[in-house]
Amino acid sequence: MAPARNESEENGLTPAEWKVMKVVWRNRYHGCAARDVYTETAKTEGWAPTTTKSILRRLVDKGHLTARPVGNSHLYEPAGSALKSLLAAADSLLANMLEGTTGLVITHMLEKSRLTDDELARLRQLIDDRTGKTNVTDKNRP
Amino acid sequence: MAPARNESEENGLTPAEWKVMKVVWRNRYHGCAARDVYTETAKTEGWAPTTTKSILRRLVDKGHLTARPVGNSHLYEPAGSALKSLLAAADSLLANMLEGTTGLVITHMLEKSRLTDDELARLRQLIDDRTGKTNVTDKNRP
DNA sequence: ATCAAACGACTAAATTTGTAGTCAATCGAT
DNA sequence: ATCGATTGACTACAAATTTAGTCGTTTGAT
Numbered sequence: 001m002a003p004a005r006n007e008s009e010e011n012g013l014t015p016a017e018w019k020v021m022k023v024v025w026r027n028r029y030h031g032c033a034a035r036d037v038y039t040e041t042a043k044t045e046g047w048a049p050t051t052t053k054s055i056l057r058r059l060v061d062k063g064h065l066t067a068r069p070v071g072n073s074h075l076y077e078p079a080g081s082a083l084k085s086l087l088a089a090a091d092s093l094l095a096n097m098l099e100g101t102t103g104l105v106i107t108h109m110l111e112k113s114r115l116t117d118d119e120l121a122r123l124r125q126l127i128d129d130r131t132g133k134t135n136v137t138d139k140n141r142p
Numbered sequence: 143m144a145p146a147r148n149e150s151e152e153n154g155l156t157p158a159e160w161k162v163m164k165v166v167w168r169n170r171y172h173g174c175a176a177r178d179v180y181t182e183t184a185k186t187e188g189w190a191p192t193t194t195k196s197i198l199r200r201l202v203d204k205g206h207l208t209a210r211p212v213g214n215s216h217l218y219e220p221a222g223s224a225l226k227s228l229l230a231a232a233d234s235l236l237a238n239m240l241e242g243t244t245g246l247v248i249t250h251m252l253e254k255s256r257l258t259d260d261e262l263a264r265l266r267q268l269i270d271d272r273t274g275k276t277n278v279t280d281k282n283r284p
Numbered sequence: 285a286t287c288a289a290a291c292g293a294c295t296a297a298a299t300t301t302g303t304a305g306t307c308a309a310t311c312g313a314t
Numbered sequence: 315a316t317c318g319a320t321t322g323a324c325t326a327c328a329a330a331t332t333t334a335g336t337c338g339t340t341t342g343a344t
Contacts (some may be wrong), residue, residue: 014331018238025240034291051333053292058331072340075293082240083247089238090247093231094254095192096160098224103261105225106251107234109244110268112236117273119245126252131262138183156301176321193303195322200301215312215321 012092013064014083019045020055021064025082031068032074153222153230156207161187162197163206167224173210173217 013021023037038052056076059065064085067074097105115123155163165179180194184223198218201207208211239247257265 013235015234016332021218022238022240029166047332048334050288050335054333055331057292069252071291072342078170083243084248086235086238086240086243087250089235091254092252093228093235094251096164096173096228096231096253098164098228101225102251102255103257104264105228106248106255106257107265107268108229109232109236109248109251110265110272113239113244113248115245115248115272120269120273123252124244124266126249127262127266130252130257131259131266157303189302190304191320192305198300198302199322209322213321 004138012088013017016055017059017064020059021078023083024065024076024078028078028082033070033073035073037076039061118121153206153227154226154234155231158197159201159206162201162222163220163227166207166218166220170224171220175212175215175217177215179218225284233250 019041020037023040024032027036032058034053035049037056038047038086041047041052042049056065056067060067060076064079065076066079067076094102094103098139110123161183162179165182166174169178176191176195176198178190179198180191183189183194184251198207198209202209202218206221207218208221209218211217235247236244252265
């Protein structure tokens with residue numbers, strides 16, 4: 001016998017749920033009707049409208065979205081910020097790092113990203129702040 | 143009716159699978175017997191030996207591990223590098239980024255990591271190389 | 285007022301994941 | 315040679331995920 005419970009660590013979204021959440025987050029200031037989401041996911045994912053609607057309902061159940069009744073339909077709004085979910089996903093990636101991989105993975109992400117000069121500068125500042133305070137190879141010290 | 147196939151984008155590991163893979167990767171040079179893995183996961187996860195063995199078998203089925211028969215048991219070895227899987231996981235994190243989040247997420251990861259000075263230096267070099275080549279706010283240019 | 289379109293609730297089914305039991309074969313110690 | 319421990323193969327089964335259908339109700343156009 002086997003009880004099963006998962007939820008990908010804690011607040012985890014499934015891949016399909018991410019796709020829906022991304023649409024809602026993008027439209028976070030007006031909020032989304034189900035239709036706004038499924039017209040898009042129909043194009044991008046080829047999903048039937050009902051598929052998207054099912055996922056929306058589950059996201060509400062799980063507390064990732066709020067649904068306010070408006071007319072005959074609902075207005076869906078994110079319950080939390082995209083950033084919070086992304087940071088949580090980043091944390092669970094970090095949790096899987098092995099010895100010596102972290103730097104390489106962060107490097108890889110940096111390479112694949114188009115950061116603005118401002119973002120790069122901030123990152124560089126952070127690196128400067130941290131250099132010398134860690135885990136040094138510690139050969140020669142005055 | 144509904145066919146379902148998932149696999150978390152492509153090569154994705156489930157959370158339980160990551161836990162097993164991490165043990166095998168850590169012992170990648172000797173290889174692991176099932177027992178090596180389940181003594182550890184029993185401690186760290188509280189799993190029954192059979193649970194771990196099931197996951198090992200599934201990982202072989204999915205091609206993430208190879209199993210070479212040795213005596214009465216098998217020697218499990220990673221079919222791919224940990225780094226490769228981590229980079230794939232990083233890519234699917236990147237795929238979920240929204241406008242303006244990437245820098246913050248990378249910053250967050252950097253903050254949470256203990257990189258060596260060497261790694262920090264490499265990262266800094268990369269940042270320097272990239273600064274000025276992107277997405278500039280583009281106000282003043284000589 | 286009528287009626288088609290659309291909505292959300294409910295239902296459904298294949299698959300995957302998590303978790304573990306059973307069991308025949310085998311290895312190792314006696 | 316015998317027998318207990320261990321192994322991997324197979325089985326089990328609940329919960330979660332993906333994907334979508336049905337249907338009563340509401341709405342908007344006529």
